[in-house]
Amino acid sequence: MRNGATSESRLARAVIMAIGLGFFGLFLLMPLLVVFAQALAGGIGAYLDAIVEPDALAAIRLTLLVAAISVPANIVFGIAAAWAITKFDFPGKSILITFIDLPFSVSPVVSGLIYVLLFGAQGWLGPWLAEHDIQIIFAVPGMVLATIFVTFPFVARELIPLMAEQGRDDEEAALSLGATGWQTFWHATLPNIRWGLLYGVLLCNARAMGEFGAVSVVSGHIRGETNTMPLHVEILYNEYNFIAAFAVASLLALLALVTLVLKSLLEWRYDYHGKGTGH
């Protein structure tokens, strides 16, 4: 019992480790393992068949399409919002930041519902859209909108603290040397924020590809047409087609693992997070 008050006894330490690792195994490791175990339960052939099945491929394509639109949209918004908020002083800044964070605290189902209220058949713009033969709800545009909503804060909230910490000196120096606004952004700001930006994009993309609740509300649930991968997983699971459900789910789990590995690499290699990227 040396250092009795600055560290635990070996017994206490062993008990804490055992409980912590047990909890970790039960709640994090086992769900992850069961996805791959179930996906491969029918052998590698059944696994591959489930993935190359046309409806599954259509779901993968749609998921990629939705992410390919919503992630860049959020990158542009995130950079613009972070630039306005960190490079200038204006009243109401903290309210603006709170509004940007708002989608994180809204239930995914409500995030889908708000677009149904706007664009659905009974919604505000419903009759006008029907007249012009534009379909948003139960179609891809609605799914893109709902995805943009739920991923809205990711890039901005990663960049705002980072750019606030880095201050304005680099930009002011570049400008006083005669650089234009765009040159300043590309050569002075972007190199400083690239890892933070990548970090935000990584998390934004994982959520965009995996979103379920919000997309479920605005999707038409038509196989091969308006099903993303998570929605396809649900349909297969509810049809008791477990191997196929877990096969598609395993692709999403792999996406999650790749995201976590890249995220850890960024945190470790560039000592990024909380400390800023520096040079």
Place this chain on the structure above:
Amino acid sequence: MTSLAADGPRGRVRRRPLFRAPSIIPGFGLTFGLSLTWLCLIVLIPLSAVFIKTAGMGWQHFADVALSERAIAAYRLSFGASLGAAFINAVFGLLIAWMLVRYDFPGKRVVNALVDLPFALPTAVAGIAFTTLYTANGWIGRVLEPLGIQVAFTWVGVVITLIFIGLPFVVRSVEPVLADVSRDVEEAAASLGATRAQTFRRVILPAIFPALMTGFAMAFARGVGEYGSVIFIAGNMPYRTEIAPLLIITQLEQYDYQGATGIATVMLIASFSLLLVINLLQAWSRKRTVD
């Protein structure tokens, strides 16, 4: 491009901006305008639709749909299960944060990375994985079933998945603050004759308490609105195992838009109140750390 260049330092003599403090950095109009427009179009106008639609309903009708017996049962499950899960996460999340900050062990980097799994794993995948684990012939259900403990398709299952969803909020809130607790203070406590348990309770816990509360509130807030991971394991029986977000979906499928909107309003008011509480807790936590 032109707006940025025209606003640049080499341009005409700049008039003092009305709204913001003067700066030589260009692009305020473009970036502020773009983000405000985008924010209004994607977030603020659609969210206001819920409140405007509810306001048009009248109080009596709102009470009928949003405070019906079935809706109250759904709120009780969503809020109750989230609260229970957040409590469990506060205890075990603190323990895992402690492990990650204070101990070295093989595989620590893997454990550290996987703590964020609930942030990265799509909720539907988590939902079917937990259901498969806890049904009668699942890896865990097989053990619990003979003991008479049923998890799948009961409220216990809802709590279990919400523990998964909320865990990283607690760990990631506590971790940095725990790492900042100065060893000097602990040594001072030790030299004054405190036992390890006393040091933890009197020195460490007060320092990390605001962060722990923040993590707790975030886990709770996330759990209340959670949908994808819960619906597979919940059983979804009205009055018993039906969560509030599912009730919204059920109303929508029956084309009962007013019913769905009424419940959504209650959920939104709850989330905004929680957001306020979390912001206050974070301010408290920051103040503690700075002191």
